[in-house]
Structures are given as C-alpha cells and as structure tokens.
Amino acid sequence: MIHDSVIRPQLITGDKTLHDVTTEICRPIENKPSTSWTVGFILSVIFLGILILSLGVTLAYGIGTWGLNKSVQWGWDITNFVFWVGIGHAGTLISAILLLFRQKWRMSINRSAEAMTIFAVMCAAIFPLFHMGRIWVGGYWVFPLPNAFGSLWVNFHSPLLWDVFAISTYFSVSLVFWYLGLIPDIATVRDRAKTAGRKFWYNFFSMGWTGSVRTWNRYEVVSLILAGISTPLVLSVHTIVSMDFATSVVPGWHTTIFPPYFVAGAIFSGFGMVLTLLVIARKVMNYQDFITIGHLEAMCKVVMLTGTMVGLAYITEFFVAAYSGVEYEQYAFINRATGPYWWAYWSMMTCNLIAPQVFWFKWARTTPWFIFMLSIVVNVGMWFERFVIIVTSLHREYLPSGWVMYSPTMTEIGIFLGTFGLFFTCFFLFSKFLPVINMAEVKGILKNRE
Amino acid sequence: MIDKKLYLDQNKTVMFGIFEDPDKFLDAVAHVNQSGANIIDCYTPFPIHGIEKAMGLKRSLLPVGAFICGCLGFITAATLQLYMMHFDWPMVIGNKPTVGVSYVPVLFEMSVLFTAFGMAILFFTRSKMIHGKIPQERVDLRQTDDRMVIAIATDGQSVDKNNLSNMLFNGGAVEVKERTNHGYEDFTDVDITKGSNINVSANH
Numbered sequence: 221m222i223h224d225s226v227i228r229p230q231l232i233t234g235d236k237t238l239h240d241v242t243t244e245i246c247r248p249i250e251n252k253p254s255t256s257w258t259v260g261f262i263l264s265v266i267f268l269g270i271l272i273l274s275l276g277v278t279l280a281y282g283i284g285t286w287g288l289n290k291s292v293q294w295g296w297d298i299t300n301f302v303f304w305v306g307i308g309h310a311g312t313l314i315s316a317i318l319l320l321f322r323q324k325w326r327m328s329i330n331r332s333a334e335a336m337t338i339f340a341v342m343c344a345a346i347f348p349l350f351h352m353g354r355i356w357v358g359g360y361w362v363f364p365l366p367n368a369f370g371s372l373w374v375n376f377h378s379p380l381l382w383d384v385f386a387i388s389t390y391f392s393v394s395l396v397f398w399y400l401g402l403i404p405d406i407a408t409v410r411d412r413a414k415t416a417g418r419k420f421w422y423n424f425f426s427m428g429w430t431g432s433v434r435t436w437n438r439y440e441v442v443s444l445i446l447a448g449i450s451t452p453l454v455l456s457v458h459t460i461v462s463m464d465f466a467t468s469v470v471p472g473w474h475t476t477i478f479p480p481y482f483v484a485g486a487i488f489s490g491f492g493m494v495l496t497l498l499v500i501a502r503k504v505m506n507y508q509d510f511i512t513i514g515h516l517e518a519m520c521k522v523v524m525l526t527g528t529m530v531g532l533a534y535i536t537e538f539f540v541a542a543y544s545g546v547e548y549e550q551y552a553f554i555n556r557a558t559g560p561y562w563w564a565y566w567s568m569m570t571c572n573l574i575a576p577q578v579f580w581f582k583w584a585r586t587t588p589w590f591i592f593m594l595s596i597v598v599n600v601g602m603w604f605e606r607f608v609i610i611v612t613s614l615h616r617e618y619l620p621s622g623w624v625m626y627s628p629t630m631t632e633i634g635i636f637l638g639t640f641g642l643f644f645t646c647f648f649l650f651s652k653f654l655p656v657i658n659m660a661e662v663k664g665i666l667k668n669r670e
Numbered sequence: 671m672i673d674k675k676l677y678l679d680q681n682k683t684v685m686f687g688i689f690e691d692p693d694k695f696l697d698a699v700a701h702v703n704q705s706g707a708n709i710i711d712c713y714t715p716f717p718i719h720g721i722e723k724a725m726g727l728k729r730s731l732l733p734v735g736a737f738i739c740g741c742l743g744f745i746t747a748a749t750l751q752l753y754m755m756h757f758d759w760p761m762v763i764g765n766k767p768t769v770g771v772s773y774v775p776v777l778f779e780m781s782v783l784f785t786a787f788g789m790a791i792l793f794f795t796r797s798k799m800i801h802g803k804i805p806q807e808r809v810d811l812r813q814t815d816d817r818m819v820i821a822i823a824t825d826g827q828s829v830d831k832n833n834l835s836n837m838l839f840n841g842g843a844v845e846v847k848e849r850t851n852h853g854y855e856d857f858t859d860v861d862i863t864k865g866s867n868i869n870v871s872a873n874h
Contacts, residue, residue, distance in 0.1 A: 238715065238816035364754060373754040377763050382775035389779040393786040400790065407805075408715065408814040427794065428803030431814050433712040435797045437722045441730045442793045449740075449782050456782075460775055663716040663816075 231325055231665055234509035238663050242408055245655045245662075248505055249409055253652055256504050264644035271346075271638020274631050278350055285631040292614045292626040297347045298464075299606040300636050303489070304344035304643075305387065305461055306482075306602060309454060310490025311337025312394050315401070316450035319443070325518050327661040328510045332501065333494050334398040335654075339646040340493070341391045343639040348383075350635075379463040386460040390453060397446050400439075403429050404660040458486040465609065472552035472613035475540060481533035485605060488526035488572070491519050492598030497647065499592040501656065510657050517585045523598060524579035530605070531573030548618070556612045560625060564608050571601020682825040684710060685862075686809050687838035688817055688845040692718050695818040698841030700724035707834060708823040713813040732792060739788025740781045747780035748773070809847070817844075824848065835862050 236244075248254075253261070277285055288295050311334040318326035352358040360367050362384045364374050374381050407429035410422035429435070462482035465473035495516065502511040541549040556565045575597045578584040585591070611626050628636075650656070687702075689695035696718055703709055703726055712725060722729075755761055756768045766772065794800065809819045820838070824831055835846050846862040 239812075242715075242815045364750060373759060373761070375761055375763060376751045376755050376776060377761075377766055377770075377772040379775075382779075385776050385779040389783045393782060396786050396790050400793075403799075404716075404814070411808070411811045411814045423804065424802045426805075427799040427801055428805045429799065429814070430805045430807040431713045431715055432797075432807060433714060433718075433721055433725060434727065435799075436714065436717045437727050438730045438732055438793055438797060440717055441732045442789050445733060445736045445789055446786060449736075449785050452778075453782050456775070456778060463775075660716040664718075 231328070231512070231514065232510055232662060233512055236509065236666055238666065241659055241663050241666065242412070244507075245405075245510070245657050245659050246409055246412060248651060249653060249655065250412070250414075254504070257648065257652065261645070261648040264641050264648055267638055267641025268645045269638075269641070270634050271641050274634030274638055275346070275350060277631050278635070279355070283351060283353055285629060287627055287629040287632055289624055289626070291617050291622045291624045292611055294610050294614065295626050296607075296628045296632045296636060297351055299603065299610050300639065301344050301347035302461060302606045302610075303603050304340045304347075304639065306458065306486040306489040306606075307493045307599075308337040308340035308344065308390075308394075308490065309458060309483075309486035310494045311335070312390070312397065312450050312454045313487055313490065314494070315397065316447040316454060319447040320451060323518075324665050325515050327665060328507075328512075328515055328657050329494065329498060329519075330661075331398075331401065331654075331658045332498065332650075332656050333490075334394060334401070335647065335650045336493060336497060337394050337490075338391065338398060339643045339650075341387065341394070342646070343643050345387065345391070346635070346639060346642075379460065379467050382460045383464055386457045390457045393446070393450060393453060397450060400442065400446070401658060402654060403427060404431065404439075405655045405658065407431070408659055409655065455483055458482045470613050471546075471548040472556070472609065474549075475537060477533055477536055477540065481530065481537075484526045484529040484533065485572075485602060488523060488530055488576075489598065489602035491523045491526065492595045492602065495519055495523070495591055495595035496599060499588050499595065501651065503588070505651070505656065507657065510662065513586050513588070516588060516591055517582075520579045520585040520591060523595075524576045527572055527576030527598070531569075534569065534573065552613055552616070555616055556608060559612065559616070561608065561612045561615070564604050565612070568601055568604040568608050571597045572605060575601065682850070683823075684849045685822045685824045685831065685834060685838075686845075686847045686849065687820045687822070687841070687843040688810055688847070689820070689842055690817055690844050691842055692818060694842030695820070696721055696724055698838060698843065699820055701837060701841060702820065702822060702834070705834075705837065710821040710823050711807070712821070713807065713809065713819040715812075715814050715816060715818070718818070732789065732796070735792045736785050736789050739792075740785040742788070743781040743784025744777055746784065747777045750780075751776060809849075810845075 232241075234240075248257075286295070286297060288297070311330070314326045314333045315330040318330075349355055349358060352361055359365055360372065362374065362381070403426060406422050407426040410419065410426045413419040413422055459479040459482065462478035466475060466478040468474060498511055498519075499516065502508050538553050541553040544550075556562075575594060578594065583590075584594070615626055616623055687698065689698065692714070695712075695714075699709070699712060699721060703724060709725055712721060714721070751773045752769065760768045762768065807821075809821065810817050813819050822834065824834070831848075838846050848862060
C-alpha cells in the first residue's frame, strides 16, 4: 500500500504505533497544564491587557494618540499590519501548496501553522480597523452595505478595498480549512474523553464524525479543492497588500516588482515565525519524534530560499531606480540606504539577506537553538522591511517643507506589543484545547504500523 | 458497487469486523467486496488510500458543486460591482472607466470565498454532519484511534455468515460482532468467536 523509499529518512521517528500517536498528541489536552504553559499563558494575558488598554486610549481620545503626522500618515500601524499579514502566510502555504506538491513533511506542522495564520490575521486586522477611528460605524467604509446616507457605496477602484476583500476572504477560508482538518482529531479526543464537559464540547465540535469511509472519501475531495483554491488565494493576498503601495505614485512604492517581492517576503516571515514557535513547542510539549530535525531542516531551506529572493528584490529595486533615470526614484533609494533611517535599512539587509545564508551549512539547519535565534532575526528583519518601505518613502515628500522624522507614540508601541499578547494567548489556548499535530494525517505516514 | 441506501440503523442484522492493521484491513475489505457481500460502510481513524476502490465507492460529485459555487461567487461579485459602480452611482475617480480591470481582484476573491464556503456546506449536508450530533455509527470507541471497522449487511444475504466471519478472521480481524436491530436505536451486539456457528448465536 505504501512504498517506502530506501533513501528517504523516516518522517516520524520513535517506532510509533497508531495508538502511541493518539496518546502522545492528546497528552497536553487530557492532562493539567504544565508550569511552563501556565507561566507563558499569564505573560501573554498581561500583554493582551496592554493591547486592550492601548485600544481603549485610541477609542477614548481618537487616533490623534498615534504618532502619525501630515507626511507620514502611515507609520507603525501599517508596518505592523503588513508584518502580521505576512506572518499569516506560512500556514496556508504549508497546508495548501505543500499538499499539492505532495510534501509529506507538512503533516506534522500544518495544524499549528494554520492556527498561527488565523491568529496572525486577527492581529493584523486590528490596525486598519482601529485606524478608521469610530470602529462601530466602520462597516460602512469597508463593506458594501446598504445604508441611510444615500448611495454611499465603497470604491471598487481602490486597492484598499481589494485588501478588505482579500484579507477577509483569506481569514475565513483559512478558518474553514483549519476547522475541517480538525474535525477527525476532535472526534478522537471526544472518544477518549472522561469528563462530562469534555464529552459535550468535543462532541459538539466533532459534528458526529465517525471515520466513515464514505465521509473520508468526500473529505479528501474537499481538502484537495480547498488546497487548490487556497494556493492562488495565498498568492493573491499579499499581491493585493503590495498593491496598496504599488498603485500609488510615491517614489519607492511605485514599482511593479512589489507583488512577487511581497509574496516571497510573506513566506519568509511566515516560516520565520513557524520556526520560532515550533522549536519551542516541540521541546516543551515533547514532540521531538513528530517534529524532527528533518522538519526543521526543510523549513530552514525554505527560509534561505525566500530570504535570498527578498534580497534579490532589494537589489533589483536599486537597479530599477538607477536605470529608470527618474531622480525622485533614485533619491528615494539613496535616502533609504544613507539617509536618516539608514540603520533601519541596514538592519533589514543584514537580517533578511545576509543572516539566512548561514543555512547553507548543515550544522546551522540542524541545530535547534541556532535555528531559534535565527528565526528571531528573520522576524526582526521582516518588521524592518515594512518599516523601511513605509516610513522612509513617506518622510521625504516631493516638497521639502513636508520632510519630517517619524517616531511612534506610547499608544502605538502598546498596541504593537499587545498584538503579541493576543497572538500568544490564542496560541497557548489552542495548544491546550486542540491537538497541535494532525493525528489523522500523521497516522497515515507511520512506517511501523503493527 | 456499494449501495448508497445502505445504513446501519436500517439494516436488521449487520456483521462487524474489527481490525488493527490497516494493510490487512484493506485486503480484507477488497475480499469481502469481491465475495459479493453488501458492505454498508467502513470506519477508519485516518484516510486509507485505495480503500474507496476496494469498497467499490464512486468518486464524489463535490467538485461539480465547487464549480457551481465558484461561478455563483463570480456572478455575485460582478453584479455587486456593476450595480454600485456603474448603475446606481457611477463613481468617476481619476477619470478611470466605471467598468474595468479594477473589478478583477474582488471577482477573484469572491469566487474563492463562495467556493470554499459552498464546499464546506455541501460536504456537511451530504455527510449529514451538524454541530452537536451524537454519532450513531460508533461500533468501537477506538475506531477514531487505532482500529478499523467494516460493517456488512447480513439480512437476506445469500452469503453464508459462517463463511463471512471466517473470511474476516482469516483476513486478520481481531474481533467480529453481529448486531441485531430491534427498532430505532435499539440494538443487540453479539461477539462471535473464531470458528463458532453464527446461526446459533444470532438466534440467541
């Protein structure tokens, strides 16, 4: 039935039986939370509190509390928005594109990466939503809703509106994909449940799943179709995010290289965050047999490839500016590298282009603590990339009278730190109540099934 | 070919073979199907590739549904944008045409959105799945963990039950049961041991 290659190493180590997989993956759900989980969760909730406080300040006093000014009308907030959306790209990429390419190593990591996608998009959504000021009337600005203001419709020519459609589609489709993948595993937890509460809730969400082959047959078809439509969706989302910039006439933004460059950057940052989370999770939750060094190595290769692609895009941008002969474009790029924000530019270059090159060495790809350090570097680098694109292009306008320096306020810093609180609170809850690894898929790739 | 109208609760007597090895299970399912017995369904903790062929299941028609949902999304997005931007209040911005390529992103996104949700709704409807449903077809609590179950209709069967149970045991079944249905949700399960005479135990 399954042809085992003699060359390929085992994806799941430790000679697991089917029952071992169930017991080990269900362990965190069925037992009391560990000390490390509790400490991590409390810390995340504290940061979530900072988010609520900062958003409260924003709502009470208006977005004047953000450090935006006439020239830099998009600052940290859009930087953070693009940063989080980018992180949200790895999940669906892993589960959709790697499914189409039949990459079986995705099976141990797709569940947590998809969860990460959903939480990251939630964090991203906070920035544009609160940027509208009175969020409770904001529905009229972003969705084509019938309203009492006459024929006040949204503008379908605007890339910002395309973004609303792209992000909300991406979020909801990812949620459906994730939940569908969870159903068989929720049923497994349900059938092992001892307490009444657990029996009720897991039964509620398992939707009567019994593992019937007729249902599996349809389920596989649905998964394949969802993967098929999610693949162009992943590519479209960051393409459209890049159009927020590329369709403008601001030097440094007005460039056709943006869509592929943003997509590569999104995959790069997404994998960076997946590595950050999984290097810790596999250790803390004792999942080393499921998320092996082989899995980490494969992800490091993706990071190296996409980091190099992003680096190529940085250099191409310079070439295009020089070759175009447009002095505004040329100035924008010279200013990026040597102007007042030179430190941001060179942080970006170092973290995104130079640092991932260490993954050419096998030692670097197979040493977890080193991978963890480098994944943090990637996260920082990708945040700087968005900061460089947004702030350096805006702080030097066509008119020198509009030249300013931009610095974030406490509220903005609070919201940014707070989104990490939201992200990690969701992730900790997910790791406590749902199986972090897709049991049904992992069972299908076990070698020693006796 | 598997009969779509066969359901566990509607059959008077059903025989279950419970397996622990997926490869042996797959072979046994193919054997039972070839012997002409009516397989009601199989239950597995993970998707076993090739089992739908061994059972004689047809390929699902859900992709057709997906295509229709996608088209519906496309038409909805086109109508929405045309009505708002062209008919109800023609919005001329930067002298761009009111109908143009700027419609493409929303057309694409809505097609994807409708396909995904349409697929999920069709899948749940077709599989009779809903939140909070109590699963009726749980033969073994471990069928979502590490055991595979085959359910065979045995009422009005031309196939000899003894042959069937022997076929299951020889194929590697760890347990064989026969269920007698006395009415809605009222069943009796009888364990069959290897080599036993089933007609005696089933009449019990």
